[in-house]
Amino acid sequence: MPDATGLELLARELRETDPDSVSDTEFFREKAALHVPPKAIRAVLEFLRGKGFRALMSVHGLDYYPEEPRLGVQYELLDMTEVDRITVKLRVPSDDPHVDSVTPTWPTADHQEREVYDMFGVIFEGHPDLRRILMPEDYEGFPQRRDFPVGGEPVLFTKDAAHGEDYTA
Amino acid sequence: MEIVRREKAPDDFRVRQLRARDMLRGDLEGEELEQYVQERVLTTTLDKAVSWARGNSMFPLSFGLACCAIEWMSHIGSRMDIARFGFEAARASPRQADVIILSGRISIKMAPVIRRIYDQMLEPKFSIAMGACSSSMGVFNNYAIVPADKFMPVDVHVPGCPPRPEGLVHGILKLRSKVLEDPTLGWRDRYNAVGTEELVTDPGEHPSAVNVFPFGDTSGA
Amino acid sequence: MSTEVSEYRKREESVDLSALNQPVEGTEQELLTLNMGPHHPATHGVLRLLVTLEGEVVRDLKPIIGYVHTGIEKTAEDKSYWKVIPVVERMDYLAYYFNAMAFCGAVETLLGVEVPKRAQYLRVIHLELNRILSHLVWLGTTALDLGAISMFWYCFREREKILDLFEYSSGQRMHTRYFQVGGVFEDIPRGWEAKCRDFLDDMPNRVDQYGDLLNRNEIVLRRLRGVCPLDEETLLALGVTGPLLRACGNPWDLRKAAPYSSYDDFEFRIPVGTEGDNYDRYAVRLAEMRESVEIARQALDGLPEGPYIVDDRKIALPPRHELATSMEALIHHFKLVTEGFRVPPGEVYYPIEGPRGELACFVRSDGSSKPARVHMRDPSFVNLQAFAPMVRDAYIADLIATLGMLDPLLGGIDR
Numbered sequence: 001m002p003d004a005t006g007l008e009l010l011a012r013e014l015r016e017t018d019p020d021s022v023s024d025t026e027f028f029r030e031k032a033a034l035h036v037p038p039k040a041i042r043a044v045l046e047f048l049r050g051k052g053f054r055a056l057m058s059v060h061g062l063d064y065y066p067e068e069p070r071l072g073v074q075y076e077l078l079d080m081t082e083v084d085r086i087t088v089k090l091r092v093p094s095d096d097p098h099v100d101s102v103t104p105t106w107p108t109a110d111h112q113e114r115e116v117y118d119m120f121g122v123i124f125e126g127h128p129d130l131r132r133i134l135m136p137e138d139y140e141g142f143p144q145r146r147d148f149p150v151g152g153e154p155v156l157f158t159k160d161a162a163h164g165e166d167y168t169a
Numbered sequence: 170m171e172i173v174r175r176e177k178a179p180d181d182f183r184v185r186q187l188r189a190r191d192m193l194r195g196d197l198e199g200e201e202l203e204q205y206v207q208e209r210v211l212t213t214t215l216d217k218a219v220s221w222a223r224g225n226s227m228f229p230l231s232f233g234l235a236c237c238a239i240e241w242m243s244h245i246g247s248r249m250d251i252a253r254f255g256f257e258a259a260r261a262s263p264r265q266a267d268v269i270i271l272s273g274r275i276s277i278k279m280a281p282v283i284r285r286i287y288d289q290m291l292e293p294k295f296s297i298a299m300g301a302c303s304s305s306m307g308v309f310n311n312y313a314i315v316p317a318d319k320f321m322p323v324d325v326h327v328p329g330c331p332p333r334p335e336g337l338v339h340g341i342l343k344l345r346s347k348v349l350e351d352p353t354l355g356w357r358d359r360y361n362a363v364g365t366e367e368l369v370t371d372p373g374e375h376p377s378a379v380n381v382f383p384f385g386d387t388s389g390a
Numbered sequence: 391m392s393t394e395v396s397e398y399r400k401r402e403e404s405v406d407l408s409a410l411n412q413p414v415e416g417t418e419q420e421l422l423t424l425n426m427g428p429h430h431p432a433t434h435g436v437l438r439l440l441v442t443l444e445g446e447v448v449r450d451l452k453p454i455i456g457y458v459h460t461g462i463e464k465t466a467e468d469k470s471y472w473k474v475i476p477v478v479e480r481m482d483y484l485a486y487y488f489n490a491m492a493f494c495g496a497v498e499t500l501l502g503v504e505v506p507k508r509a510q511y512l513r514v515i516h517l518e519l520n521r522i523l524s525h526l527v528w529l530g531t532t533a534l535d536l537g538a539i540s541m542f543w544y545c546f547r548e549r550e551k552i553l554d555l556f557e558y559s560s561g562q563r564m565h566t567r568y569f570q571v572g573g574v575f576e577d578i579p580r581g582w583e584a585k586c587r588d589f590l591d592d593m594p595n596r597v598d599q600y601g602d603l604l605n606r607n608e609i610v611l612r613r614l615r616g617v618c619p620l621d622e623e624t625l626l627a628l629g630v631t632g633p634l635l636r637a638c639g640n641p642w643d644l645r646k647a648a649p650y651s652s653y654d655d656f657e658f659r660i661p662v663g664t665e666g667d668n669y670d671r672y673a674v675r676l677a678e679m680r681e682s683v684e685i686a687r688q689a690l691d692g693l694p695e696g697p698y699i700v701d702d703r704k705i706a707l708p709p710r711h712e713l714a715t716s717m718e719a720l721i722h723h724f725k726l727v728t729e730g731f732r733v734p735p736g737e738v739y740y741p742i743e744g745p746r747g748e749l750a751c752f753v754r755s756d757g758s759s760k761p762a763r764v765h766m767r768d769p770s771f772v773n774l775q776a777f778a779p780m781v782r783d784a785y786i787a788d789l790i791a792t793l794g795m796l797d798p799l800l801g802g803i804d805r
Contacts, residue, residue, distance in 0.1 A: 028736055029499050055626060058739070058767040060752055074752070076739055076767070080626075080640075083647050087739060108629030111775055119463075134456040134804060135313075136278045143312055144464050146762075151312030151461075153305070231431055235458050235801050236483035236564060238435075239527065243553070246546030261431040276804070279436060279457040282428050308477055313461035331564055 007032040007086075014047060026089075033087040038099045041090055045075065045102055053077035053086055056106045061116035065146035069093040071120050075102070092122060101127040119144035217349075223267070223293065224348035230266035230290070231259040234273025237300040240331040241272045249334040254341060263289040268344070271317050274302035280315050287321050295344055298323045299337060301330045421449060428457045432535045432790050435800030439789075446785050451778040459804040466764040470730025471497055471571060474764060478751070479565045481766055482802035484527055487513075487520040488744040489766065490569040492751035495650060496740035497571045500733050500755055503705060508696040509573030510652040514689045515586070516559070516568060517651075518682040522593065523552050524745040525679050529600065532672075532794030536613055538604060548596055551589050558582050571731075572706045573699030583690060590690070593683045601676060614669035618780045618792045621666065628779075629772045632747025633678065634796065637663035637670035644743035656688045668788075671795040678745075705731045730759040739767075746770050746797055768802035 004027045011025045011034060021044055024035035036044050045056070058076040069091040077086050092099055101124035103109045113124045114133040121142040124130055132139060141148055233241060244251045251257065260266040263286045275283060287296065296317075301307035303317045304326040317323050324347065327340035422443045428436040436457035442450040462481050466474040478493045479486040491513060498505060505513075530545030553563040559578050560566035568575050604610050622638040635642055641660045645653045661677030663670025699706045707726055708719040725731075733755040741750035747769025754763040777796055781789045 029502070029738060031738065033737075056629060057631075057741070057748060058750060058752070058772075060765045060767065062754055062763040062765070074737075074739075076750075080642055080647075085739075085741075107627050108772055108775065111771060115771075132456075134459040136456070143461060146467075148464075149312070150310075150464060150468055152310035152314075153316060232429060234436060235460075236480055239483060240564065242527070242531075242542075243546060243549065245542075246550065247543050248547070248550045263429075274458060274460050276457060276459045278459065279428060282457070286429055308480060309460050309462065309465050311461040311465050313459050313464075333563070 003027075003030075004032075007034075010034070010048075010051065010086075014044060017047070018043060031085065031087065033089055035089050035091075038090045038092050041075075041088070042100050042102055042105070044088055045077070045106065048077055048086065048088070052079045052082060053084065055080055056102070056108050057085075059102075059109045059112035059116060061120040061122055061144075063120060063144065063146045064091065071097050071122050071145075073099060073116055073122055094121070097122045098125055099123070100125050101130075103127050118142070121145070220349050224345040226255040226258075227267045227295070227345070227348075228258050228260045228265060229256055230263055230269045230286070231261050232269055232272065232286070234271065234275065234279070235302070237272035237302070237331045240334065240337070241270060241299065244334055244337060249338065251338065251341065254338075254345065256341065263287075264291065266290055267293070268295040268297060270297045270299050271303040271323075272299045274300075274307060274309060274314050275317055276313050277315055280320050283317075284320050293348075295324045295348065296321065297340055297344060298326045299329075299340070300332055301328055304328065419444070432793065434531060434793065434798055437793075437798060437800055437803075441786070441789065443786070448781050448784055448786060448789055451781055451789075453774055453777060455774070455800070455803050457804065458800050460801075462805045463764050463766070467761060470759045471733060471761060472726070472730060474761060475570065476565060476567050478764065478766065479567065480801070481805055482744065482746075482749065482768060482770070482799050483564070484524040484799055485520055485744050485746070485749070485802075486565050487516050487569060488742060488749050489751075490567070491517060491651070492740055492742050492744075492749050492766065493753070493764070494569050494571050495742065496738050496751040496753040497733060497755075497761075499738045499740055500736050500753060501571070501705060501731075502734075503572055503700050503702060505573055505651070505700060506697045507652065507694045508577075509698050509700075511689045511693050512574050512578065512698065513569060513651050514653065514656070515686050515693075516556070516574075518686040518689070519552050519555060519586075521682045521745045522679050523549055525675050525682075526552075528675060528745075528794075528797050532791075532797075533604065535790055535794045536610065538607070538610065541600065541603065544596075544600065544603075548593070551592075555582070555586055555589060558585065570699065570706065572702070573697070575699075577698045583693075586686070586690060590683050590687050594680055597676060597679050597683075604672075610672075611669070613787070613791050614672055614795070615667060616665070617668045617788050618784050618795075619665055619667040620776060620780045624779055625666075625776060628776045630747065630776045632744070632769050632773065633671055633674045634747070634773055634776065636660065637674045638666035639664060644741060644748060648741070650742055653685075655692065656685050658685050658688075668791055668795045675797075732757065732759050733761075741767070744769055746799060746802070747773060749802075766802070766805060768799075768805065770798045770800075770802045771805075774798055774803060 007025050007027055011022045014022045018040065021036055021040040022034055023037055026033040026035065034044065055078040056075060057078045060074055062072045062074070064070050064072055071094055072089060072091045075088040077088065078084070090099065099122055101109070101113055103113060103124070104126060110128070111133060113127055114130060116122050117124060117130055118132045118134050119142060131137065135143065243249060245257070245259070263269070267290070269287060269290065271283070298304045298317045302309065302314065304323070305316050306314050307330060325340045325344045327337050329336050332340070424441045424443055426439040426441060428438045438454040438457065440452040440454060441448055462477055466477050469477060475490050475493060479489050481489050526545040526549050530542040533541035556566055557563050559582055560568040560575065620638070622635070622640055625635050625638060631642060639662055641662045643660045644650070646660060658681045661674045661681065663674050703719070703722040708722055712719040713723060735755055735757040737752070737754040739750055739752045741748050743749070748767065749769055750767040752763070752765040752767065753761050756762040773796060777793070781792050784792070
């Protein structure tokens with residue numbers, strides 16, 4: 001784990017190359033994270049690869065409804081030789097959810113970016129094949145957004161169904 | 170032991186009595202004799218024998234969806250050993266299988282596939298919804314899951330998450346006792362679950378296809 | 391008789407077959423796209439593969455998933471933290487303790503609680519037993535695919551013993567909800583340790599038996615040795631971890647590299663392969679079963695006395711006997727069961743070493759009693775991307791063998 005000072009040093013180096021590339025650093029429960037604007041993601045990941053974080057372990061999305069910018073994408077990087085982890089976080093607004101895809105340089109992001117697109121609607125520019133991966137191809141809506149209803153069947157013997165209320169309310 | 174009397178209309182009983190007397194006397198002939206035999210004596214025993222054979226040698230479709238599939242595999246293992254009930258020949262092709270065991274949660278992407286597979290099974294066919302997820306939604310009541318009753322007829326529901334081996338065996342034996350009595354006992358009619366086989370369509374479209382049975386006739390299947 | 395035979399021979403030789411040897415004018419080679427559909431005996435769940443074939447050689451492969459997508463992550467946002475545990479357990483349905491461990495670890499990090507030592511050791515024992523369980527199912531079903539059908543029954547016989555142990559300690563065979571935030575649900579009952587030791591003494595013998603059956607079998611060797619290797623660089627670029635990476639020679643294992651839950655108290659080795667082909671993947675998993683037995687035995691030997699769950703009554707349920715006497719215990723129980731505990735806001739990513747690779751749980755909490763986002767980084771989901779490069783230019787039979795060795799678990803892939 002890069003500790004707090006290590007994280008600040010990384011952030012400072014990044015800002016030297018490009019002042020906009022890091023908007024914030026976060027050191028929470030001994031884990032380091034960098035907040036970057038969406039357009040700088042490829043450069044930041046390449047820089048971190050140069051620093052030894054050569055494995056991209058996870059790309060996942062989340063929805064910060066009702067705060068804007070609403071959709072977040074996070075990249076978990078791992079340095080196998082030093083056993084270090086660092087997270088890179090970015091946020092995009094829901095009316096313009098475009099992020100550069102890192103799949104050309106990090107092949108592991110292929111299916112994972114498709115999943116973020118499927119579940120949240122974040123569009124990755126430059127992804128070789130951006131289609132829905134978990135839901136049926138013609139599904140409408142992005143299920144894991146916070147304002148998408150959980151859905152489900154009104155099952156018998158539930159209190160709400162007995163009172164005529166929507167089960168999922 | 171309780172004696173159960175079946176309600177029968179008195180004239181129906183009288184008619185049967187007279188016909189039985191006629192048969193014993195040798196007065197029934199030709200078509201009436203045929204009808205009598207068909208109704209009473211031979212077919213009942215034959216039906217029972219066929220049902221006995223069917224119930225004791227059902228071929229399950231090897232169909233596993235999620236966690237319940239792992240428990241289903243434990244049944245094939247040596248502790249529960251459903252081979253003692255005749256269930257050991259799990260067929261991979263739905264055309265050769267008798268019973269489909271929906272072991273696991275059914276997502277909306279998989280539901281049409283399952284329906285297609287169920288249609289490809291030939292009568293008489295049965296289905297067991299194993300576990301809570303396939304019967305009702307189970308633990309997950311959300312946008313992605315559909316209960317099996319919505320798109321296909323289910324004969325036996327086995328609760329549990331996953332069901333204990335004893336629980337599933339109880340469900341299987343219940344199905345077997347239903348088969349042994351009579352498979353057309355009425356619960357299928359509620360779902361309008363007849364005629365669901367998928368066959369090659371009108372032979373006119375595929376002149377090179379050879380259908381052993383005439384189109385639409387599944388009596389020998 | 392001989393004249394008839396020679397007559398026949400003459401007639402046979404007089405047939406002119408040269409026409410068949412001419413290439414037919416105007417033919418083209420076409421690639422066949424075969425759909426190994428979601429319902430298939432060898433796809434280990436509902437995986438759909440679109441295979442592009444040239445003859446029997448695989449030229450390209452596209453996996454299509456989503457047939458058992460359950461919306462687990464969405465459901466988890468709707469439930470209080472301890473109610474998420476059974477939902478998340480059903481994700482990777484062979485490694486249920488691992489799912490619970492990842493989630494509980496993430497929530498414990500957010501809360502900032504320290505799990506007591508006894509609970510950590512109990513967790514390790516159950517995790518390693520679950521690892522053996524997962525590898526047994528893998529071995530049974532993969533051997534079934536290869537044609538060694540009887541392995542299935544031997545593996546499931548061992549599984550029954552482990553499932554008995556799980557039932558003894560928690561009441562359920564699968565999906566036991568044994569791991570809770572802060573520790574384990576209940577202490578192990580009397581007699582569990584003896585039964586577990588019996589099993590652990592017996593298991594290395596059984597693993598030797600499996601090895602005797604399969605290790606030097608000609609068919610297994612022909613089907614697995616040298617088949618579909620993939621080099622370490624590609625695997626790392628694709629984010630593959632677990633036994634697939636270890637088969638290539640990279641000893642990356644989170645239990646050793648970044649120990650969690652007292653794994654650094656135990657001495658065990660990491661089995662590593664040399665060539666990265668199917669046989670190495672098989673041998674690595676077989677050896678891992680032995681190492682898991684070692685870890686579980688050491689954990690049982692060193693099991694310390696102490697509480698089995700954290701003492702903080704705002705997080706963990708009070709023991710039942712306190713409810714009759716203490717008012718605070720009653721109030722805590724009520725609050726925990728109805729509303730659940732509140733977790734301070736934050737985001738955390740907690741990785742552990744699952745039987746298939748790095749299993750991690752990302753939890754974001756917004757201060758309320760329900761998580762705002764739960765994401766499970768499932769190893770099979772990422773490992774599946776390595777499948778297409780592995781089977782390029784191999785036969786379909788090799789595809790089946792490699793699919794077994796990949797050990798995909800569709801519940802984890804689809805969540």
